[in-house]
Amino acid sequence: MPGDSDTGTEVPDLVDPQRLGTQPQTARGQRTRDNLVRAARTVFERDGYVDSRLVDIVAEAKCSIGSFYTWFDSKDEVFAAVLHEAQSDMLHPGTGRIETSDDPVAIIGASNRAYFEAYRRNARLNQLLQQVSAVDPRFREMRRARSAAFVTRNARAISDLQARGLADRQVDPEMAAKALSGMIARLAYDVFVIDDEERVDDLVETATRLWTNALGLTSPELRAD
Template sequence: MPSETDPADPEVPDLVDAGKLGTLPQTARGKRTRDALIAAARTVFERDGYVDSRLVDIAAEAKCSIGSFYTWFESKDEVLAAVLHEAQSDMLHPGTGRIEATDDPIAIIAASNRAYFEAFRRNAKLNVLLQQVAAVDPRFRDMRRARSEAFVARNSRAIRDLQERGLADRDVDPELAAMALSGMVARLAYDVFVIGGPETVEDVVATATRLWTNALGLTEPVLRAD
Protein backbone atom coordinates (compact mmCIF):
# COMPACT_ATOMS: atom_id res chain seq x y z
CA MET A 1 0.00 0.00 0.00
CA PRO A 2 1.63 3.28 -1.01
CA SER A 3 1.68 5.98 1.64
CA GLU A 4 2.77 9.47 2.52
CA THR A 5 5.12 8.51 5.36
CA ASP A 6 8.63 9.91 5.68
CA PRO A 7 10.93 8.73 2.83
CA ALA A 8 13.91 9.31 5.11
CA ASP A 9 12.76 6.56 7.50
CA PRO A 10 15.83 4.52 8.50
CA GLU A 11 14.05 1.31 7.50
CA VAL A 12 14.17 2.40 3.87
CA PRO A 13 17.65 2.49 2.29
CA ASP A 14 18.69 5.38 0.08
CA LEU A 15 18.60 4.87 -3.66
CA VAL A 16 22.19 6.10 -3.98
CA ASP A 17 25.41 5.94 -1.97
CA ALA A 18 25.54 9.20 0.01
CA GLY A 19 29.34 9.04 -0.13
CA LYS A 20 29.35 9.24 -3.93
CA LEU A 21 27.71 12.61 -4.45
CA GLY A 22 30.80 14.55 -5.48
CA THR A 23 32.25 17.57 -3.72
CA LEU A 24 29.91 19.69 -1.62
CA PRO A 25 30.21 23.47 -2.03
CA GLN A 26 31.33 25.82 0.73
CA THR A 27 30.16 29.06 -0.90
CA ALA A 28 26.90 30.35 -2.37
CA ARG A 29 28.56 30.69 -5.77
CA GLY A 30 29.78 27.12 -5.64
CA LYS A 31 26.32 25.91 -4.69
CA ARG A 32 24.78 27.73 -7.65
CA THR A 33 27.26 26.15 -10.04
CA ARG A 34 26.83 22.66 -8.61
CA ASP A 35 23.02 23.00 -8.60
CA ALA A 36 23.13 24.11 -12.24
CA LEU A 37 25.20 21.05 -13.14
CA ILE A 38 22.78 18.72 -11.35
CA ALA A 39 19.79 20.29 -13.13
CA ALA A 40 21.62 20.10 -16.45
CA ALA A 41 22.57 16.48 -15.86
CA ARG A 42 18.94 15.57 -15.25
CA THR A 43 17.95 17.26 -18.50
CA VAL A 44 20.65 15.47 -20.49
CA PHE A 45 20.06 12.08 -18.86
CA GLU A 46 16.33 12.27 -19.53
CA ARG A 47 16.89 13.47 -23.10
CA ASP A 48 19.76 11.22 -24.21
CA GLY A 49 19.61 8.28 -21.81
CA TYR A 50 22.29 7.29 -19.33
CA VAL A 51 24.58 5.35 -21.67
CA ASP A 52 24.59 7.93 -24.46
CA SER A 53 24.83 11.05 -22.31
CA ARG A 54 28.16 12.92 -22.32
CA LEU A 55 29.82 15.10 -19.72
CA VAL A 56 30.52 17.82 -22.30
CA ASP A 57 26.80 18.03 -23.01
CA ILE A 58 26.02 18.33 -19.31
CA ALA A 59 28.56 21.15 -18.96
CA ALA A 60 27.16 22.90 -22.04
CA GLU A 61 23.59 22.59 -20.74
CA ALA A 62 24.75 24.15 -17.45
CA LYS A 63 26.58 26.89 -19.38
CA CYS A 64 29.89 26.13 -17.74
CA SER A 65 33.21 24.56 -18.71
CA ILE A 66 34.10 20.91 -18.43
CA GLY A 67 36.72 22.02 -15.92
CA SER A 68 33.94 23.38 -13.70
CA PHE A 69 32.21 20.02 -13.92
CA TYR A 70 35.31 18.25 -12.59
CA THR A 71 35.50 20.72 -9.72
CA TRP A 72 32.34 19.14 -8.30
CA PHE A 73 32.10 15.66 -9.81
CA GLU A 74 34.63 13.04 -10.84
CA SER A 75 32.40 11.11 -13.21
CA LYS A 76 29.01 10.63 -14.79
CA ASP A 77 28.18 8.17 -12.00
CA GLU A 78 28.69 10.87 -9.36
CA VAL A 79 26.51 13.47 -11.01
CA LEU A 80 23.83 10.83 -11.59
CA ALA A 81 23.96 10.00 -7.88
CA ALA A 82 23.48 13.70 -7.10
CA VAL A 83 20.50 13.89 -9.46
CA LEU A 84 18.84 10.87 -7.87
CA HIS A 85 19.69 12.00 -4.33
CA GLU A 86 17.78 15.24 -4.88
CA ALA A 87 14.85 13.57 -6.63
CA GLN A 88 14.40 10.34 -4.68
CA SER A 89 12.07 11.65 -1.98
CA ASP A 90 9.68 12.93 -4.64
CA MET A 91 9.89 10.21 -7.26
CA LEU A 92 9.75 7.08 -5.11
CA HIS A 93 6.89 6.34 -2.76
CA PRO A 94 8.00 5.49 0.78
CA GLY A 95 5.78 2.51 1.50
CA THR A 96 3.48 2.58 4.49
CA GLY A 97 3.74 2.36 8.22
CA ARG A 98 1.39 0.61 10.61
CA ILE A 99 -2.28 1.51 10.28
CA GLU A 100 -3.73 2.59 13.59
CA ALA A 101 -7.18 1.49 14.70
CA THR A 102 -8.64 4.97 14.18
CA ASP A 103 -7.47 5.26 10.57
CA ASP A 104 -9.66 4.62 7.55
CA PRO A 105 -7.63 2.12 5.49
CA ILE A 106 -9.52 2.83 2.26
CA ALA A 107 -8.87 6.56 2.58
CA ILE A 108 -5.20 5.81 3.22
CA ILE A 109 -4.99 3.59 0.14
CA ALA A 110 -6.70 6.18 -2.06
CA ALA A 111 -4.59 9.11 -0.84
CA SER A 112 -1.41 7.09 -1.07
CA ASN A 113 -2.15 5.86 -4.58
CA ARG A 114 -2.80 9.45 -5.61
CA ALA A 115 0.52 10.59 -4.15
CA TYR A 116 2.36 7.78 -5.92
CA PHE A 117 0.78 8.31 -9.35
CA GLU A 118 1.23 12.07 -9.23
CA ALA A 119 4.89 11.69 -8.24
CA PHE A 120 5.45 9.11 -10.98
CA ARG A 121 3.88 11.40 -13.57
CA ARG A 122 6.11 14.30 -12.50
CA ASN A 123 9.18 12.08 -12.76
CA ALA A 124 8.23 9.69 -15.55
CA LYS A 125 11.40 10.29 -17.58
CA LEU A 126 13.57 9.86 -14.52
CA ASN A 127 11.85 6.59 -13.69
CA VAL A 128 12.73 5.34 -17.18
CA LEU A 129 16.31 6.39 -16.48
CA LEU A 130 16.32 4.27 -13.32
CA GLN A 131 15.57 1.20 -15.40
CA GLN A 132 18.37 2.02 -17.82
CA VAL A 133 20.93 2.44 -15.05
CA ALA A 134 19.80 -0.72 -13.25
CA ALA A 135 20.38 -2.66 -16.47
CA VAL A 136 24.06 -1.67 -16.66
CA ASP A 137 25.09 -1.08 -13.03
CA PRO A 138 24.81 -4.09 -10.67
CA ARG A 139 25.53 -1.96 -7.59
CA PHE A 140 22.71 0.43 -8.42
CA ARG A 141 20.44 -2.50 -9.21
CA ASP A 142 21.12 -3.99 -5.77
CA MET A 143 20.36 -0.68 -4.00
CA ARG A 144 17.15 -0.30 -5.97
CA ARG A 145 16.12 -3.85 -5.12
CA ALA A 146 16.82 -3.29 -1.42
CA ARG A 147 14.67 -0.16 -1.41
CA SER A 148 11.85 -1.95 -3.20
CA GLU A 149 12.02 -4.84 -0.74
CA ALA A 150 11.78 -2.41 2.17
CA PHE A 151 8.59 -0.92 0.75
CA VAL A 152 7.07 -4.36 0.20
CA ALA A 153 7.96 -5.38 3.77
CA ARG A 154 6.21 -2.28 5.11
CA ASN A 155 3.16 -2.93 2.98
CA SER A 156 2.95 -6.54 4.11
CA ARG A 157 3.01 -5.38 7.76
CA ALA A 158 0.17 -2.96 7.01
CA ILE A 159 -1.87 -5.74 5.40
CA ARG A 160 -1.22 -7.95 8.41
CA ASP A 161 -2.44 -5.13 10.67
CA LEU A 162 -5.69 -4.98 8.70
CA GLN A 163 -6.10 -8.74 9.01
CA GLU A 164 -5.54 -8.64 12.75
CA ARG A 165 -8.20 -5.93 13.03
CA GLY A 166 -10.65 -8.09 11.08
CA LEU A 167 -10.79 -5.60 8.19
CA ALA A 168 -8.98 -7.69 5.55
CA ASP A 169 -9.28 -11.25 4.30
CA ARG A 170 -7.24 -13.41 6.69
CA ASP A 171 -6.64 -16.04 3.99
CA VAL A 172 -4.58 -13.62 1.89
CA ASP A 173 -0.83 -14.06 2.27
CA PRO A 174 0.34 -10.53 3.28
CA GLU A 175 3.83 -10.81 1.76
CA LEU A 176 2.64 -12.12 -1.61
CA ALA A 177 -0.23 -9.65 -1.65
CA ALA A 178 2.16 -6.77 -0.98
CA MET A 179 4.44 -7.92 -3.80
CA ALA A 180 1.58 -8.40 -6.25
CA LEU A 181 -0.28 -5.19 -5.50
CA SER A 182 2.85 -3.02 -5.36
CA GLY A 183 3.96 -4.46 -8.69
CA MET A 184 0.53 -3.84 -10.19
CA VAL A 185 0.58 -0.18 -9.18
CA ALA A 186 4.12 0.33 -10.50
CA ARG A 187 3.34 -1.30 -13.85
CA LEU A 188 0.10 0.66 -14.22
CA ALA A 189 1.98 3.91 -13.62
CA TYR A 190 4.60 2.97 -16.23
CA ASP A 191 2.04 1.99 -18.86
CA VAL A 192 -0.04 5.15 -18.40
CA PHE A 193 2.63 7.81 -17.85
CA VAL A 194 5.56 6.42 -19.88
CA ILE A 195 4.08 4.36 -22.70
CA GLY A 196 1.09 6.68 -22.79
CA GLY A 197 -2.65 6.25 -22.47
CA PRO A 198 -5.89 8.23 -22.32
CA GLU A 199 -6.35 7.66 -18.60
CA THR A 200 -6.13 10.53 -16.14
CA VAL A 201 -4.66 10.44 -12.65
CA GLU A 202 -8.24 10.22 -11.37
CA ASP A 203 -8.84 7.14 -13.50
CA VAL A 204 -5.76 5.29 -12.32
CA VAL A 205 -6.27 6.26 -8.66
CA ALA A 206 -9.86 4.99 -8.71
CA THR A 207 -8.94 1.75 -10.48
CA ALA A 208 -5.85 0.97 -8.41
CA THR A 209 -7.69 1.71 -5.16
CA ARG A 210 -10.60 -0.53 -6.10
CA LEU A 211 -8.21 -3.35 -7.01
CA TRP A 212 -6.34 -2.94 -3.70
CA THR A 213 -9.49 -2.94 -1.60
CA ASN A 214 -11.15 -5.78 -3.53
CA ALA A 215 -8.01 -7.91 -3.32
CA LEU A 216 -7.84 -7.45 0.45
CA GLY A 217 -11.56 -7.91 0.99
CA LEU A 218 -12.15 -4.34 2.17
CA THR A 219 -15.33 -2.39 1.55
CA GLU A 220 -15.90 -0.41 -1.62
CA PRO A 221 -13.81 2.80 -1.70
CA VAL A 222 -15.46 6.17 -1.78
CA LEU A 223 -13.13 8.62 -3.56
CA ARG A 224 -13.43 12.37 -3.41
CA ALA A 225 -12.02 14.68 -6.07
CA ASP A 226 -9.46 17.26 -4.97
Protein backbone atom coordinates (compact mmCIF):
# COMPACT_ATOMS: atom_id res chain seq x y z
CA MET A 1 0.00 0.00 0.00
CA PRO A 2 1.23 3.54 -0.68
CA GLY A 3 2.33 5.23 2.47
CA ASP A 4 4.79 6.10 5.17
CA SER A 5 4.60 6.95 8.83
CA ASP A 6 5.11 10.72 8.75
CA THR A 7 1.59 11.65 9.86
CA GLY A 8 1.62 10.26 13.37
CA THR A 9 -0.06 6.98 12.41
CA GLU A 10 2.15 4.23 13.77
CA VAL A 11 2.88 1.70 11.04
CA PRO A 12 3.84 -1.78 12.29
CA ASP A 13 7.01 -3.45 11.10
CA LEU A 14 6.78 -6.10 8.41
CA VAL A 15 7.95 -8.68 10.94
CA ASP A 16 8.04 -9.28 14.68
CA PRO A 17 11.36 -7.75 15.84
CA GLN A 18 11.59 -10.50 18.46
CA ARG A 19 11.83 -13.17 15.76
CA LEU A 20 14.89 -12.03 13.86
CA GLY A 21 17.29 -14.62 15.22
CA THR A 22 20.45 -14.00 17.24
CA GLN A 23 22.26 -10.69 16.83
CA PRO A 24 26.08 -10.94 16.43
CA GLN A 25 28.46 -9.37 18.91
CA THR A 26 31.48 -9.39 16.60
CA ALA A 27 32.23 -8.03 13.13
CA ARG A 28 32.95 -11.53 11.89
CA GLY A 29 29.66 -12.81 13.19
CA GLN A 30 27.86 -9.88 11.56
CA ARG A 31 29.45 -10.68 8.21
CA THR A 32 28.38 -14.31 8.46
CA ARG A 33 24.83 -13.42 9.41
CA ASP A 34 24.57 -10.76 6.68
CA ASN A 35 25.81 -13.30 4.14
CA LEU A 36 23.14 -15.79 5.24
CA VAL A 37 20.41 -13.15 4.93
CA ARG A 38 21.55 -12.22 1.41
CA ALA A 39 21.72 -15.88 0.43
CA ALA A 40 18.28 -16.53 1.90
CA ARG A 41 16.76 -13.71 -0.14
CA THR A 42 18.32 -15.14 -3.31
CA VAL A 43 16.94 -18.61 -2.58
CA PHE A 44 13.50 -17.39 -1.49
CA GLU A 45 13.11 -15.24 -4.60
CA ARG A 46 14.35 -18.06 -6.84
CA ASP A 47 12.45 -21.00 -5.35
CA GLY A 48 9.58 -19.46 -3.39
CA TYR A 49 9.11 -19.72 0.35
CA VAL A 50 7.48 -23.15 0.48
CA ASP A 51 10.06 -24.87 -1.74
CA SER A 52 13.12 -23.17 -0.27
CA ARG A 53 15.33 -25.42 1.86
CA LEU A 54 17.90 -24.59 4.50
CA VAL A 55 20.48 -26.70 2.66
CA ASP A 56 20.04 -24.46 -0.39
CA ILE A 57 20.45 -21.32 1.72
CA VAL A 58 23.67 -22.49 3.34
CA ALA A 59 24.97 -23.68 -0.03
CA GLU A 60 24.28 -20.23 -1.49
CA ALA A 61 26.00 -18.64 1.51
CA LYS A 62 28.88 -21.11 1.29
CA CYS A 63 28.69 -21.96 4.98
CA SER A 64 27.68 -24.91 7.14
CA ILE A 65 24.27 -25.76 8.51
CA GLY A 66 25.83 -25.33 11.95
CA SER A 67 26.63 -21.71 11.11
CA PHE A 68 23.02 -21.18 10.10
CA TYR A 69 21.74 -22.44 13.45
CA THR A 70 24.14 -20.13 15.25
CA TRP A 71 22.04 -17.21 14.06
CA PHE A 72 18.61 -18.58 13.16
CA ASP A 73 16.33 -21.28 14.56
CA SER A 74 14.26 -21.87 11.43
CA LYS A 75 13.39 -20.89 7.89
CA ASP A 76 10.72 -18.46 9.05
CA GLU A 77 13.27 -16.62 11.23
CA VAL A 78 15.67 -16.07 8.36
CA PHE A 79 12.74 -15.01 6.16
CA ALA A 80 11.79 -12.48 8.84
CA ALA A 81 15.39 -11.22 8.78
CA VAL A 82 15.21 -10.86 4.98
CA LEU A 83 12.04 -8.78 5.28
CA HIS A 84 13.52 -6.72 8.10
CA GLU A 85 16.57 -5.86 6.00
CA ALA A 86 14.40 -4.91 3.00
CA GLN A 87 11.55 -3.10 4.72
CA SER A 88 13.12 0.37 4.62
CA ASP A 89 13.33 0.05 0.83
CA MET A 90 9.88 -1.52 0.59
CA LEU A 91 8.41 1.48 2.43
CA HIS A 92 7.89 4.67 0.49
CA PRO A 93 6.48 8.18 0.81
CA GLY A 94 2.72 8.18 0.58
CA THR A 95 -0.07 10.71 0.48
CA GLY A 96 0.37 11.59 4.13
CA ARG A 97 1.68 15.08 3.45
CA ILE A 98 -1.01 16.22 1.03
CA GLU A 99 -2.79 18.19 3.73
CA THR A 100 0.18 20.59 3.96
CA SER A 101 0.96 20.85 0.27
CA ASP A 102 -0.08 23.67 -2.04
CA ASP A 103 -0.49 21.07 -4.78
CA PRO A 104 -1.90 17.83 -3.35
CA VAL A 105 -2.16 16.33 -6.83
CA ALA A 106 1.59 16.68 -7.29
CA ILE A 107 2.18 14.99 -3.94
CA ILE A 108 -0.14 12.12 -4.88
CA GLY A 109 1.77 11.71 -8.15
CA ALA A 110 5.13 11.70 -6.37
CA SER A 111 3.81 9.26 -3.79
CA ASN A 112 2.51 6.90 -6.45
CA ARG A 113 5.85 7.02 -8.25
CA ALA A 114 7.76 6.24 -5.05
CA TYR A 115 5.42 3.32 -4.34
CA PHE A 116 5.66 1.80 -7.82
CA GLU A 117 9.44 2.15 -7.97
CA ALA A 118 9.85 0.55 -4.54
CA TYR A 119 7.47 -2.25 -5.50
CA ARG A 120 9.34 -2.89 -8.73
CA ARG A 121 12.67 -3.17 -6.87
CA ASN A 122 11.13 -5.67 -4.47
CA ALA A 123 8.52 -7.36 -6.67
CA ARG A 124 9.60 -10.92 -5.87
CA LEU A 125 9.77 -10.16 -2.16
CA ASN A 126 6.30 -8.61 -2.22
CA GLN A 127 5.04 -11.74 -3.94
CA LEU A 128 6.72 -13.90 -1.31
CA LEU A 129 5.15 -11.86 1.47
CA GLN A 130 1.71 -12.64 0.04
CA GLN A 131 2.57 -16.34 -0.16
CA VAL A 132 3.84 -16.51 3.41
CA SER A 133 0.87 -14.50 4.72
CA ALA A 134 -1.42 -17.17 3.26
CA VAL A 135 0.20 -19.94 5.33
CA ASP A 136 1.51 -18.16 8.44
CA PRO A 137 -1.03 -16.39 10.68
CA ARG A 138 1.67 -14.20 12.26
CA PHE A 139 2.76 -12.71 8.95
CA ARG A 140 -0.88 -12.40 7.91
CA GLU A 141 -1.78 -10.41 11.03
CA MET A 142 1.22 -8.09 10.67
CA ARG A 143 0.33 -7.49 7.03
CA ARG A 144 -3.29 -6.77 8.00
CA ALA A 145 -2.17 -4.34 10.70
CA ARG A 146 0.10 -2.49 8.27
CA SER A 147 -2.67 -2.22 5.70
CA ALA A 148 -5.05 -0.88 8.33
CA ALA A 149 -2.49 1.73 9.43
CA PHE A 150 -2.00 2.95 5.87
CA VAL A 151 -5.76 3.16 5.29
CA THR A 152 -6.15 5.17 8.51
CA ARG A 153 -3.39 7.54 7.41
CA ASN A 154 -4.82 8.02 3.93
CA ALA A 155 -8.34 8.48 5.29
CA ARG A 156 -7.07 11.27 7.57
CA ALA A 157 -5.36 12.97 4.63
CA ILE A 158 -8.54 12.75 2.55
CA SER A 159 -10.56 14.22 5.42
CA ASP A 160 -8.12 17.12 5.65
CA LEU A 161 -8.52 17.82 1.93
CA GLN A 162 -12.28 17.79 2.33
CA ALA A 163 -12.06 20.22 5.23
CA ARG A 164 -9.98 22.54 3.06
CA GLY A 165 -12.58 22.40 0.30
CA LEU A 166 -10.19 20.64 -2.09
CA ALA A 167 -11.90 17.24 -2.27
CA ASP A 168 -15.44 15.97 -2.74
CA ARG A 169 -17.11 16.05 0.68
CA GLN A 170 -19.60 13.39 -0.38
CA VAL A 171 -16.84 10.75 -0.53
CA ASP A 172 -16.45 8.61 2.59
CA PRO A 173 -12.76 9.05 3.55
CA GLU A 174 -12.20 5.57 4.95
CA MET A 175 -13.93 3.74 2.12
CA ALA A 176 -12.10 5.88 -0.42
CA ALA A 177 -8.77 5.16 1.28
CA LYS A 178 -9.46 1.41 1.21
CA ALA A 179 -10.54 1.46 -2.44
CA LEU A 180 -7.72 3.65 -3.73
CA SER A 181 -4.97 1.98 -1.71
CA GLY A 182 -6.21 -1.42 -2.83
CA MET A 183 -6.27 -0.27 -6.45
CA ILE A 184 -2.65 0.90 -6.28
CA ALA A 185 -1.46 -2.32 -4.65
CA ARG A 186 -3.28 -4.47 -7.20
CA LEU A 187 -1.93 -2.45 -10.12
CA ALA A 188 1.61 -2.90 -8.84
CA TYR A 189 1.14 -6.64 -8.37
CA ASP A 190 -0.38 -7.17 -11.81
CA VAL A 191 2.26 -5.15 -13.65
CA PHE A 192 5.43 -6.10 -11.79
CA VAL A 193 4.63 -9.65 -10.68
CA ILE A 194 2.07 -11.07 -13.12
CA ASP A 195 3.11 -9.25 -16.31
CA ASP A 196 6.75 -8.62 -15.31
CA GLU A 197 6.71 -5.18 -16.94
CA GLU A 198 8.37 -1.90 -15.97
CA ARG A 199 5.96 0.78 -17.18
CA VAL A 200 6.34 3.09 -14.21
CA ASP A 201 5.54 6.33 -16.07
CA ASP A 202 2.28 4.94 -17.46
CA LEU A 203 1.32 3.58 -14.06
CA VAL A 204 2.00 6.87 -12.32
CA GLU A 205 -0.02 8.90 -14.80
CA THR A 206 -2.98 6.53 -14.76
CA ALA A 207 -3.02 5.93 -11.00
CA THR A 208 -2.72 9.63 -10.23
CA ARG A 209 -5.59 10.50 -12.56
CA LEU A 210 -7.74 7.84 -10.93
CA TRP A 211 -6.86 9.05 -7.42
CA THR A 212 -7.52 12.70 -8.20
CA ASN A 213 -10.67 12.07 -10.24
CA ALA A 214 -12.09 9.88 -7.48
CA LEU A 215 -11.52 12.63 -4.90
CA GLY A 216 -12.59 15.48 -7.17
CA LEU A 217 -9.11 17.06 -7.21
CA THR A 218 -7.65 18.94 -10.17
CA SER A 219 -4.33 20.51 -11.10
CA PRO A 220 -3.18 22.23 -14.30
CA GLU A 221 -0.94 19.29 -15.19
CA LEU A 222 -3.83 16.83 -15.17
CA ARG A 223 -6.47 18.90 -16.97
CA ALA A 224 -7.44 17.67 -20.38
CA ASP A 225 -6.09 19.67 -23.29
